[in-house]
Amino acid sequence: MQFIDQADIEVQAGKGGDGIVTFRREKYVPAGGPAGGNGGRGGSVILRSDENLQTLLDFQYAYRFQAEKGQRGGPNNRTGANGSDRFIEVPCGTVVYDGETGECLGDLIEPGQTLCVAEGGKGGLGNRHFLSNHNRAPEYALPGKEGQYRRLRLELKLLAEVGIIGLPNAGKSTLLSVLSAAKPKINDYPFTTLVPNLGVVRKPTGDGTVFADIPGLVEGAHLGVGLGYDFLRHIERTRLLVHVVDVMAFDPVADYRTIQAELQAYEHGLENRPQILVLNKIDALGDDQEPIDAIAAEFEKILTSQSDRLPIIKISAVTQVGLDKLMDTVWQMLDSMEPVPAESTQ
Incomplete structure (x- = not known):
């Protein structure tokens, strides 16, 4: 469709x-x-x-x-x-x-x-x-x-409580596919995902929460570069953002800052939306986790200067390592949050 x-x-x-x-x-x-x-x-x-x-x-x-x-x-x-x-x-x-x-x-x-x-x-x-x-x-x-x-x-504007954001190939679609029954197209080239994908993720209580995989965010997305301008609006209704960063990228911190800058430039309150920072693909280095720990420590230094410190969670969407901790954090944050104000969705 x-x-x-x-x-x-x-x-x-x-x-x-x-x-x-x-x-x-x-x-x-x-x-x-x-x-x-x-x-x-x-x-x-x-x-x-x-x-x-x-x-x-x-x-x-x-x-x-x-x-x-x-x-x-x-x-x-x-x-x-x-x-x-x-x-x-x-x-x-x-x-x-x-x-x-x-x-x-x-x-x-x-x-x-x-x-x-x-x-x-x-x-x-x-x-x-x-x-x-x-x-x-x-x-x-x-x-x-x-x-x-x-x-x-x-x-x-999609009705989803949790939006999954990040640069192309960060593993957003893979994460959605393992958390829900959604079957997004997954491949190893940029812009594999051309449309937002929705998936229902079950809480431990049995209730369902809608997650949205938002495609195409790149530098300049708010100006129409890539696919991001068309789909940034779909983040507006979300209560929580899961920001996925590829730890195997050339500069994961720069990738993180790129997406944050786009949220800031787009406005509509997205820059203040609660987030969880997810460091994905930790399985790529096998048992040698020192480089990943170093990246996590670098993010810790950056985020300690923010008034609302982001939770940092290391996962592998492919091997499903760290997903339980991620979901526990998602449910805790959603339970403690207020609904998104109506004016921020228009």
Whole structure:
């Protein structure tokens, strides 16, 4: 399935039905008077979140949506039928923006949550409405009002509590695959992972927590370099970041600083998001752990200067060494944290 996380659509609410001009003419009713009914309300366009959808792919093929028009009024003061509302299903985690002004109209997080993005037009008034002592036989009615038209920009931000970040080939996808039932594509060249991968990791209590493997973060990602700009938004909803560093890289500390600089430049509060630093691939040197201990000690010096010191955990995702300690730390930190503030997800 192709992963699409942005889409532009157009929505048109239904026009209200016209009011009509008619007079009541019945036997034994010599002064029937005006009897034109009002038009019905036009249908509105409503977005509704669906937990079974994962991408915005459908909007690549259908991007214009229109609700039904209201029916015109009828004789004998009958009001026209209202137009049916048009419901558009979107994935949970979709943020809706006005395409003209950029204003955020809503954020659909919970399954079944709805957002009216275009109001249907009001029905016009029939001539019965204008009856008065000064005008006993009005011969005019009002047309229905046009429904609201809008251009919208939809952005999908994945709903995951834990985001796995790091440079390409740090072992993010491998880590997700051993922690969950996810089966991401894994290979030994950069940008193997081209889309975010989600996996559900079970807690000891049996509850599930969603982890997301965020691909393509490189230096300059916040400016559009590599794949990172497109996927940095998916980190915004996470409560905790697991920063994976390859200890076999040329300069693991520089790699760490590269990712931290990108989070800082992207803003949206990501630079302050709680993190766990994971030193991966400790199996590569076999029993000789001295170089890895030296790298860990270097990170210790760097992180002791920070107000919130990051936990440092050494693992091998391939051989699954150190994963129990990692997961214990993840659960402890999640249990002690507050939910991410709403303003940081928009």
